[in-house]
Amino acid sequence: MLIYNTLTRRKEEFKPLNPPNVTMYMCGPTVYDYFHIGNSRSFIMSDIVRRYLEYKGYKVKFVMNLTDIEDRIIKKSNEQQTTAEAISQFYIDAFFEDIEKLKVRKADFYPKATSHVEEMIELISDLERKGIAYNVDGDVFYNVKKFDGYGKLSGKKIDELEAGARVEVNEQKNSPLDFSLWKKAKPGEPSWDSPWGKGRPGWHIECSAMSTKHLGKTVDIHAGGNDLIFPHHENEIAQSEGVNENQFVKYWMHFGFLNIQNEKMSKSLGNFFTARDVLARHSAEAVRLFFSQTHYGGPLNFSDELLTSAQKGVDKIINLAERFEESIAKADENGIQPEFALKNFYNEFETVMDDDFNTPQAVAVIFDFVRAANKVIDENPNLTKSFLLELKNFLAKTAEDVLGVIHFADLRRDLHSxxxxxxxxxxxxxxxxxxxxxxxxxxxxxxxxxxxxxxxxxxxxxxxxxxxx
RNA sequence: GGCGCUGUACCCAAGUGGCUUAAGGGGAAGCUCUGCAAAAGCUUUAUUCGUCGGUUCGAAUCCGACCGGCGCCUCCA
Structure with a gap:
C-alpha cells in the first residue's frame, strides 16, 4: 500500500519497521477549549487511517498526546481564577466526550505533557550536552544552525526563513529561528524544577519526548494537520534526530484544513463551529461520510448544506442495512444464493484504500455495492440467510469498521428503544x-x-x- | 519574498498519459412498483476538465505562460 509522505513529497510503499506492528503518533489537542469541527477532520481521518491499517491485519499502537500545559491554558486559568490543571482537566473530559460522539476509536494511550516533564528535561539536557541547545539565564533554546536537516520536512531553507523576518524578535536568541525548549518561570505560572531553574517545557519538546518514550526512537507514522508541518513537526525532527542519530519518523501524514467560505476555520479568525455544536445538528455518521468523500490532504469547505447532503448518503446506507436486518431475521437456508460479485467489491475497496487511503473512491465502491445489493434483494424475494449475512458483512467491514459511517448496533437500538x-x-x-x-x-x-x-x-x-x- | 496546496457538471468531489469520448454523493426530471406515499430499481442530467499555447499516434492527466482561490513561513488540526 502507498502512503503520501510529506517528507519526500511522494507516495511511498508502506513498510513498517516491525510488521505486523505499526506505531502511529497523532498530534492531539491543546486542552484549553472545546475543539472545533475543523480539528475533527484530523481526528477522524487519522482514525480511519488507523482502522484501515487494522483492517489490513496490522497491529497498530496508536498514541495521541494531550497538551495540557501551554500559554492559552495558563491565560484561561488566570482569567477564571483557577489552576491550569483544572482548566485542562475540564477540556480533557470534554475532548473525550466529543471524540466518542464522533465515533473515533480511543487511542491506546493518551500521554499528558505534564506527566512527562522529566523525560523532556532529559531530552533537553542531552541536546545541551551535544551543544545543540543553549541556556540563556533559565531559558533554553534550540540552535537551529546546529542541525543540518533543519527545514527538510517543510522544504524551508534557514536563510530564506531569516529573510522572511516574520519571526518574532527575541534578544536572548542567537538566531530568530531558534525555538524554546524550556521557558523560565514567570510569576503566577505553573513550573517545574530543572537544571536551568524553575520553568516549563516549550511546546515542541513534548511530542519528541512522548513519542520516543511510548513508541520508540523511530515511529512508523506521525500525523497531524497541515499547519503543524512548520514549525511544530520540523522542530520535533530537529529535537529527536539531534539527539538520536536514527530517523524520527518514517511516514509523515498531514491533513488538509476545513474551510469556511474558502478560509481556514480557526479559533483566531472566529469562523468556527465546535464539534459539539455541529453534532447537535448532524449525526457523527454524516460528519464522517462528509470527510470521507474528499481526500484527506486537500482543503474542504464546511457548510450545513453539505452535511445535510452527506446525511442523505448515510440514510441510503442505513436503508440497506435495515433491509439486511429485516430480511436476515426472516431468512433461512432454503432459498436462492444468486451470483454476486462480492469479491470484486472487496478487491475494489482495498485497491483504492491501498492507494494513499483514497476514501472518496472507497465511498464510491460502497455506494456501488449498495445499489447492487438493493437490486439483488429486489429481484430475489427468498435469499438464503448465509448469502444475506455475507452481504451484510461487507458493509460491516468497510462502511462500519473502516469508515465508521454506519453502526449496526445503533440501528437496532433506534428501532427498539x-x-x-x-x-x-x-x-x-x-x-x-x-x-x-x-x-x-x-x-x-x-x-x-x-x-x-x-x-x-x-x-x-x-x-x-x-x-x- | 520563500515554500506548498488548489481551479473538473446546478452543488460537493474522484481521476494525474490510452482500461475513463470523466467515478461516487446531493439536487433536478421521467419511468417501474404503490390506493396515495415512502423505500428501492431503471433512465436522463460534463464530447468536457480555469484560459491560451506546446509536446505526443493519443492529454483533464506532461511542459510553458497567464488568470483566479487558499494555506504555511507567528499560537493553530
Whole structure:
C-alpha cells in the first residue's frame, strides 16, 4: 500500500519497521477549549487511517498526546481564577466526550505533557550536552544552525526563513529561528524544577519526548494537520534526530484544513463551529461520510448544506442495512444464493484504500455495492440467510469498521428503544385492515399518527415496515 | 519574498498519459412498483476538465505562460 509522505513529497510503499506492528503518533489537542469541527477532520481521518491499517491485519499502537500545559491554558486559568490543571482537566473530559460522539476509536494511550516533564528535561539536557541547545539565564533554546536537516520536512531553507523576518524578535536568541525548549518561570505560572531553574517545557519538546518514550526512537507514522508541518513537526525532527542519530519518523501524514467560505476555520479568525455544536445538528455518521468523500490532504469547505447532503448518503446506507436486518431475521437456508460479485467489491475497496487511503473512491465502491445489493434483494424475494449475512458483512467491514459511517448496533437500538413495539404492530394491523377495506382515509390517519410518533411507514410486498425519522 | 496546496457538471468531489469520448454523493426530471406515499430499481442530467499555447499516434492527466482561490513561513488540526 502507498502512503503520501510529506517528507519526500511522494507516495511511498508502506513498510513498517516491525510488521505486523505499526506505531502511529497523532498530534492531539491543546486542552484549553472545546475543539472545533475543523480539528475533527484530523481526528477522524487519522482514525480511519488507523482502522484501515487494522483492517489490513496490522497491529497498530496508536498514541495521541494531550497538551495540557501551554500559554492559552495558563491565560484561561488566570482569567477564571483557577489552576491550569483544572482548566485542562475540564477540556480533557470534554475532548473525550466529543471524540466518542464522533465515533473515533480511543487511542491506546493518551500521554499528558505534564506527566512527562522529566523525560523532556532529559531530552533537553542531552541536546545541551551535544551543544545543540543553549541556556540563556533559565531559558533554553534550540540552535537551529546546529542541525543540518533543519527545514527538510517543510522544504524551508534557514536563510530564506531569516529573510522572511516574520519571526518574532527575541534578544536572548542567537538566531530568530531558534525555538524554546524550556521557558523560565514567570510569576503566577505553573513550573517545574530543572537544571536551568524553575520553568516549563516549550511546546515542541513534548511530542519528541512522548513519542520516543511510548513508541520508540523511530515511529512508523506521525500525523497531524497541515499547519503543524512548520514549525511544530520540523522542530520535533530537529529535537529527536539531534539527539538520536536514527530517523524520527518514517511516514509523515498531514491533513488538509476545513474551510469556511474558502478560509481556514480557526479559533483566531472566529469562523468556527465546535464539534459539539455541529453534532447537535448532524449525526457523527454524516460528519464522517462528509470527510470521507474528499481526500484527506486537500482543503474542504464546511457548510450545513453539505452535511445535510452527506446525511442523505448515510440514510441510503442505513436503508440497506435495515433491509439486511429485516430480511436476515426472516431468512433461512432454503432459498436462492444468486451470483454476486462480492469479491470484486472487496478487491475494489482495498485497491483504492491501498492507494494513499483514497476514501472518496472507497465511498464510491460502497455506494456501488449498495445499489447492487438493493437490486439483488429486489429481484430475489427468498435469499438464503448465509448469502444475506455475507452481504451484510461487507458493509460491516468497510462502511462500519473502516469508515465508521454506519453502526449496526445503533440501528437496532433506534428501532427498539423507547418504543412500544406491540402498540405499533397493532396500529399497523389496523391500517392493513383499513387498506383492505379500501378505507384509505382511516389508513392515512393511522399512518399520520405513527408519523407523529416519529416513525416512517413503508409498505412493501411482504407487509409494512417502519423506521425512525 | 520563500515554500506548498488548489481551479473538473446546478452543488460537493474522484481521476494525474490510452482500461475513463470523466467515478461516487446531493439536487433536478421521467419511468417501474404503490390506493396515495415512502423505500428501492431503471433512465436522463460534463464530447468536457480555469484560459491560451506546446509536446505526443493519443492529454483533464506532461511542459510553458497567464488568470483566479487558499494555506504555511507567528499560537493553530
Amino acid at each position: 423507547s418504543l412500544d413495539i406491540d402498540a405499533i404492530n397493532k396500529m399497523l394491523e389496523e391500517r392493513e385492515a383499513a387498506k383492505k377495506e379500501k378505507n384509505y382515509k382511516l389508513a392515512d390517519e393511522i399512518r399520520n399518527k405513527l408519523n407523529d410518533l416519529g416513525l416512517i411507514i413503508q409498505d412493501s410486498k411482504t407487509g409494512p415496515t417502519f423506521k425512525r425519522k
